Amino acid sequence: MDSPAPPTCAITGRTLSPDEAVPCRGLRPSLLRFIQKRFPAVTFESIVAADALPDLKAAYVEESLSDEIGEITHLERAVIRSLEEHEVISEPPEDAAALASRTLGERLADHLASFGGSWTFILTFGAFLTLWIFLNTAIWRSNPPDPYPYILLNLLLSCIAALQAPVIMMSQRRQESRDRNRAEQDYRINLKAELEIRHLHEKLDHLLYHHSQRLLEIQTIQTDLLSQLLDAHRLHDRIPAPDVKP
Numbered sequence: 001m002d003s004p005a006p007p008t009c010a011i012t013g014r015t016l017s018p019d020e021a022v023p024c025r026g027l028r029p030s031l032l033r034f035i036q037k038r039f040p041a042v043t044f045e046s047i048v049a050a051d052a053l054p055d056l057k058a059a060y061v062e063e064s065l066s067d068e069i070g071e072i073t074h075l076e077r078a079v080i081r082s083l084e085e086h087e088v089i090s091e092p093p094e095d096a097a098a099l100a101s102r103t104l105g106e107r108l109a110d111h112l113a114s115f116g117g118s119w120t121f122i123l124t125f126g127a128f129l130t131l132w133i134f135l136n137t138a139i140w141r142s143n144p145p146d147p148y149p150y151i152l153l154n155l156l157l158s159c160i161a162a163l164q165a166p167v168i169m170m171s172q173r174r175q176e177s178r179d180r181n182r183a184e185q186d187y188r189i190n191l192k193a194e195l196e197i198r199h200l201h202e203k204l205d206h207l208l209y210h211h212s213q214r215l216l217e218i219q220t221i222q223t224d225l226l227s228q229l230l231d232a233h234r235l236h237d238r239i240p241a242p243d244v245k246p
Contacts, residue, residue, distance in 0.1 A: 010046035011039050021047045028203055034060045058083060061195060075184060079192045089188050106174060113171035116164055129153070 007021040008014070024032055024046045035056055036042050058080050065076055072080075082089045102110070115121050132153055136144040146152040 007047040009049040009052065010042045011035075011048050011052050014049070016047065016049055020050050022050050022053060023047055028199065031057065031060055034063065075188055076191065079188050079195070082188075082192060083195065089185070089192060091185060105170075109167050109170040110174070112164070112167045116168060 007016045007018070009016055009021075010024075024035075024042060025044055027035070032042075032044070035048070038056075038059075042048065061080050061083060062072060062077075065080075066072055069076075079089065081087070132146070133150065136146045136150065137148065
């Protein structure tokens with residue numbers, strides 16, 4: 001008996017091994033329609049190469065996203081590339097190595113912003129103001145360095161506020177950059193999860209449809225077998241038994 005001919009890819013035309021062959025009947029209907037639009041020779045009974053599917057799936061996802069959201073940005077392209085190459089796009093949070101790579105100005109801005117927004121700064125600065133007023137009012141009554149209305153103190157407060165504001169803005173700008181990167185990462189993860197779930201639903205619907213079709217075929221075969229058994233039983237009942245003479 002001759003062995004069956006090896007399968008041939010309907011897209012590339014090259015001969016495939018059994019491990020490389022993917023039947024088109026197992027593909028999602030929407031993906032199969034997209035492949036047939038690009039390659040009209042592909043049919044429901046065709047065979048395609050497994051290594052040709054990732055590029056086609058990526059192109060299918062890109063076209064679907066273009067139809068839904070319009071122009072594709074670099075974020076969507078990163079998600080499509082991760083789907084094509086089966087990569088993990090989630091990243092760990094900022095670790096100690098990333099924190100240690102900050103410049104001196106960035107570390108100083110973060111520390112000053114963190115200290116300026118703490119109860120330690122509020123209590124310490126409140127104690128300093130109370131002490132300054134107490135010294136220039138109750139202790140140094142004759143010729144105090146900063147008598148009421150405390151012009152020198154106002155100058156110091158203005159200088160501190162003028163320096164503290166840009167430091168806080170630098171720290172907030174770095175925080176906004178981290179938040180923006182985190183938001184982009186969350187968007188990529190959510191988009192990839194949504195696409196994977198959508199494709200999984202399509203695949204399950206496809207499998208359930210073919211499973212129901214197969215069950216219907218089996219039920220039809222069983223019905224035909226039962227009908228044949230009933231006909232044979234009726235025919236047996238109609239045939240009289242032969243007389244047996246002693």
